[in-house]
Amino acid sequence: MEVKLVGYSVEDSKYIVQLVESKAMKRVSRLSIVFKHENLEQFKKRIRVAKALQQVAMEELRFEKYVDGLPNERVPSSKTYH
DSSP: OOOEEEEEEEEEEEEEEEETTTTTTTEEEEGGGOOTSSOHHHHHHHHHHHHHHHHHHHHHHHHHHHHHSOOOOGOOGGGGGG
């Protein structure tokens, strides 16, 4: 879908675009925009990397939440790993 870049909102870090066909305005993240001068394969790779890093972060948060829920006596001290 073709859009026209109208501006950028510092408040929510979103680009403001206007849909060419319907003239509707929309706020989108940088990962939602492919500029005409960009290499499409590099853009797709950047999306894949961002999603993979997001998955790693989610797994780390899940693990931290799990560990935070354990009683202190079940969590080994850092001295165990020296």
